[in-house]
Structures are given as structure tokens and as C-alpha cells.
Amino acid sequence: MSHRTEPDLLALAAPWAADPAGWPAPLRFDPVTRWYARLATGVDHEVWALSWLPGQGTDLHDHGGSAGAFLVVAGILTEETVSGARLRPRRLPAGSGRRFGARHVHLVANRDDAPAVSVHVYRPALRRMTRYHLGGGRLRVADVAEAGVAW
Structure with missing residues (x-):
């Protein structure tokens, strides 16, 4: 019986994080909104860069x-x-990372006074993202964004 081991998504991010100069989209910073670019797609995952x-x-x-x-x-x-x-909150300095499962809900922000850059890997590729409000101790759906429409 064969057992397929899923690759560690953080390990897939590491070579991309180590070589921003080799990214297919040059890193940039947008003063209005976060910049992001898809760097690669695989059979079962995709890699994004964000500033x-x-x-x-x-x-x-x-x-x-x-x-x-x-x-x-x-x-x-x-x-x-x-x-x-x-x-x-959990502060993540350069070199640190975070793995999360398919049901993970979070927000990520740059609360520091210097620019930040990150590499993200998703399996399977992102098709939608649900945004939430936290009120009265409960998560409430604010909207659902679809790939190809919202990003």
C-alpha cells in the first residue's frame, strides 16, 4: 500500500523567500494597498509574494x-x-513562519514602522476567501471574495 506524504507548505515557501531577486514579478510596495503577485503554481499548490x-x-x-x-x-x-x-496577536519577525489548516481564520498586518515582505503557499490553490467580523463573541460572515473577480 502506498501512502502519499503531503509536502510541508512552509518548506515550499523557503526557497522563494530566500531569493526575492529571482521572483518572476519584481517586488514592489504600493502606498495605497498591499501588493501581491502569484509567483508559481504547482499541481496541488500555489505560491504568492506580498509586500x-x-x-x-x-x-x-x-x-x-x-x-x-x-x-x-x-x-x-x-x-x-x-x-x-x-x-x-502573535508577532512574526523575518525568518519566522506559520502553518495553518483549511479552517484557519486570521488577520495579518504590518504594525511595525518598517516595510515587510512575506511568501505564502496555499494547497489547493485559492478559489475563494471569506471575510468575517468578530462581534458579540461570534464570527459573522462579511463577504465572500472569488478568485478571478476580487483578486
Whole structure:
């Protein structure tokens, strides 16, 4: 009986994080919104690069059933997850990363005073993302964004 081992998504991010000069899309920073570019697609995953100026971040969201990981290439990002009806922050400096499952809900932001860069890997490729509001101790759906429409 053969047993297929899934690749570690954080390990898939590492070579991309190590070589931003080799990315197919040159890194840039957008003063209005986070910049992002898809770097690669595989049979069962995709790789994205994101840049974050101070103050830029995401809404509270999931990844539409995709598992994922992200690795901070430069700067410091703060990830907040829901725990006990509150958001709990976790600072992630350059070189650190985070793996998450298909049901993970979080927000990510640059709360530091220097730009940040990160590499994200999703399996399967992102098809949708649900954004949430946290109120009264409950997550409530704000909207659902579809690939090819919202990004």
C-alpha cells in the first residue's frame, strides 16, 4: 500500500523567500494597498509574494478551504487569530513562519514602522476567501471574495 506524504507548505515557501531577486514579478510596495503577485503554481499548490507597508493589513478571513503557510521574508508581521471570542496577536519577525489548516481564520498586518515582505503557499490553490467580523463573541460572515473577480 502506498501512502502519499503531503509536502510541508512552509518548506515550499523557503526557497522563494530566500531569493526575492529571482521572483518572476519584481517586488514592489504600493502606498495605497498591499501588493501581491502569484509567483508559481504547482499541481496541488500555489505560491504568492506580498509586500506590506506600515499600517497595511488584511481583514479577518479564511482561505476558502485551502491549507497554507506563510514565511516572513523581511520586516515584522502580526497575525491575529480568534481565541475565546477575542483576537490574540502573535508577532512574526523575518525568518519566522506559520502553518495553518483549511479552517484557519486570521488577520495579518504590518504594525511595525518598517516595510515587510512575506511568501505564502496555499494547497489547493485559492478559489475563494471569506471575510468575517468578530462581534458579540461570534464570527459573522462579511463577504465572500472569488478568485478571478476580487483578486
